[in-house]
Amino acid sequence: MSIRKDLTLRIDEIISETPDTKTFRFYLPPGEQLDFLPGQFVSLVMMVPDASGEPRKRSRAFSIASSPTETRYLDLTVKINMGGEMTPYLLYHAQVGEEVRVKGPKGTFTFQEGMGERLLLIAGGSGIVPSMCLLRYLVAKDLPVRARLLYAAKTPEDLIFRKDLDAMAAAHPRIRIDYTITKPQGTGWTGRTGRIDEPLLREVLNESSYDLVYLCGPPPMVEHLVTHLLALGYPPERIKTEKWV
Ligand SMILES: Cc1cc2nc3c(=O)[nH]c(=O)nc-3n(C[C@H](O)[C@H](O)[C@H](O)COP(=O)(O)OP(=O)(O)OC[C@H]3O[C@@H](n4cnc5c(N)ncnc54)[C@H](O)[C@@H]3O)c2cc1C
Incomplete structure (x- = not known):
C-alpha cells in the first residue's frame, strides 16, 4: 500500500529532455522512501515569483517518471505550459540545490502485478x-x-x-x-x-x-x-x- 508523505527534497539534477521539457531528479535522504504505484503523481509545492517578483507558494501535479523500483531518487519530467506559473519557472529559473516539497503519492491511473498481461x-x-x-x-x-x-x-x-x-x-x-x-x-x-x-x-x-x-x-x-x-x-x-x- 502506498502511504502519503510530505517530503522536503532538493533538486539534485536537471536533465534536458527536449527543447521544452526537463527532468528534475530528487535523491531521497538516507532511510527515506516513497512507496508508489506506477502511474501515480505527486504534488510539487514550491515558491514561485509572481509578475512583480514576489515569491508565492504554488502547488502543481506531476506524474512520477522514475520506476517505483528505483529507491535512490524520484524523477519528475516537466513540459513547459506557456503562460503558466510554475512550469516556466521550473524550466527557465529553477536551480540544482533548490528545496521543494513533494506530497504524495496520489492517483488511480495505476498498474499492479496481476491486473493484466x-x-x-x-x-x-x-x-x-x-x-x-x-x-x-x-x-x-x-x-x-x-x-x-x-x-x-x-x-x-x-x-x-x-x-x-x-x-x-x-x-x-x-x-x-x-x-x-x-x-x-x-x-x-x-x-x-x-x-x-x-x-x-x-x-x-x-x-x-x-x-x-x-x-x-x-x-x-x-x-x-x-x-x-x-x-x-x-x-x-x-x-x-x-x-x-
Ligand atoms: C494528475 C496530473 C499529472 C500531471 N503530470 C504532469 C507531468 O508529469 N508532466 C507535466 O509536464 N505536466 C503534468 N501535468 C500537468 C501540470 O500539472 C500542468 O502543466 C501544470 O499544472 C501547469 O502548471 P503551471 O503553473 O505552469 O500553469 P498554470 O499557472 O496552472 O496555468 C495553466 C494554464 O492556464 C492558463 N492560465 C493561467 N491563469 C489564467 C487566467 N487567469 N486566465 C486564463 N488562462 C490562465 C495558463 O496560460 C496555462 O496555459 C499533470 C497534471 C495532472 C492533473
Missing part, C-alpha cells in the same frame, strides 16, 4: 510520463506483460524519452513502441504521421486485444479515444484515463 498505453505529448514510469517498472521487474505504446508528439524532437524508449523496445521483445508525429512538415520524419485517432485505434485493436488501455494526454484526445473504445465494446473498467490541462 497485455497493456495498450496511449500517450499524447507530456502524457508519456506515467507510461514511461510503467514501462520502466515492467522492465525492472521483468514481468511477463506485453505492452504496446502509441505515442504522439508534434515533431520528432518533441518525443520525450525517445532514446530510452527505443533502447527499451530493442532490448525487450514484449515492448512495442509506435510513434506518430502530428506536425512532420520540414522535419524529415518518415514514420507514421497524424494524431492518434479512431482509424489508428481500430488498426491496433484489430491486431491484438488488450486487458487494459491507459490513456494520458490532452483532454480532447483522451475523451475522443474513450468514446471510440466504448463504441468498440471495451468496458469502462478496462480503460484508465488521466487528463492534463
Whole structure:
C-alpha cells in the first residue's frame, strides 16, 4: 500500500529532455522512501515569483517518471505550459540545490502485478510520463506483460524519452513502441504521421486485444479515444484515463 508523505527534497539534477521539457531528479535522504504505484503523481509545492517578483507558494501535479523500483531518487519530467506559473519557472529559473516539497503519492491511473498481461498505453505529448514510469517498472521487474505504446508528439524532437524508449523496445521483445508525429512538415520524419485517432485505434485493436488501455494526454484526445473504445465494446473498467490541462 502506498502511504502519503510530505517530503522536503532538493533538486539534485536537471536533465534536458527536449527543447521544452526537463527532468528534475530528487535523491531521497538516507532511510527515506516513497512507496508508489506506477502511474501515480505527486504534488510539487514550491515558491514561485509572481509578475512583480514576489515569491508565492504554488502547488502543481506531476506524474512520477522514475520506476517505483528505483529507491535512490524520484524523477519528475516537466513540459513547459506557456503562460503558466510554475512550469516556466521550473524550466527557465529553477536551480540544482533548490528545496521543494513533494506530497504524495496520489492517483488511480495505476498498474499492479496481476491486473493484466497485455497493456495498450496511449500517450499524447507530456502524457508519456506515467507510461514511461510503467514501462520502466515492467522492465525492472521483468514481468511477463506485453505492452504496446502509441505515442504522439508534434515533431520528432518533441518525443520525450525517445532514446530510452527505443533502447527499451530493442532490448525487450514484449515492448512495442509506435510513434506518430502530428506536425512532420520540414522535419524529415518518415514514420507514421497524424494524431492518434479512431482509424489508428481500430488498426491496433484489430491486431491484438488488450486487458487494459491507459490513456494520458490532452483532454480532447483522451475523451475522443474513450468514446471510440466504448463504441468498440471495451468496458469502462478496462480503460484508465488521466487528463492534463
Ligand atoms: C494528475 C496530473 C499529472 C500531471 N503530470 C504532469 C507531468 O508529469 N508532466 C507535466 O509536464 N505536466 C503534468 N501535468 C500537468 C501540470 O500539472 C500542468 O502543466 C501544470 O499544472 C501547469 O502548471 P503551471 O503553473 O505552469 O500553469 P498554470 O499557472 O496552472 O496555468 C495553466 C494554464 O492556464 C492558463 N492560465 C493561467 N491563469 C489564467 C487566467 N487567469 N486566465 C486564463 N488562462 C490562465 C495558463 O496560460 C496555462 O496555459 C499533470 C497534471 C495532472 C492533473
